[in-house]
Amino acid sequence: MAVAGELFYRNGIGSVGVDRIIEDAGVAKATLYKNFRSKDNLIHAYLNEKHDVTVVALTAIAASGQSAGEKIDGIFCYLEQLTQDQKFRGCAFVLAMAESPLPESPAYQWAHRHKAHVRGILSDILAKSVKRGQLDTVVEKMMILYDGALISSALQDSPAPIQFALEMAHHVLRQHAPRQRSLTE
Structure with a gap:
């Protein structure tokens, strides 16, 4: 699976x-098909593994017991760590979906499932930190x-866009933060 995922x-x-996966992995065709049955099953296993790694981290x-702003810092720090890998090409789900845009493809389904999960994590983080009715x-x-x-x-081969996005994320948080009541109100 590791060889298929890397490829x-x-x-x-x-x-x-x-055939390329079999050659690079050094396994018999029968072994590969016994474990995965099809290329779609390999794609499913690859994206499932990517999903699990990301979800565990997020x-x-x-x-963590931190504020929403500190948790957002943590998420963008995690993204920045991903860019440090010399093989970084961007989000595996976006890349896969770009190649397989049909709704019935495993890549498309995984991309939507994964992004919905990330949205859910962000929603949990931000639920108490934004004005009522503005969470979505x-x-x-x-x-x-x-x-x-x-x-x-990925396009710039630089982590700089992560920092710019983090700055904008904090601007969004400030823009949508609940209004603080003064002690005289």
């Missing part, structure tokens, strides 16, 4: 055939910053 991420899921950040708007803005930071960092 899918580096070369794209559409560019990597089962859930740990969300569970703020979460959507954060998702745009999250995805845009990953894409821009």
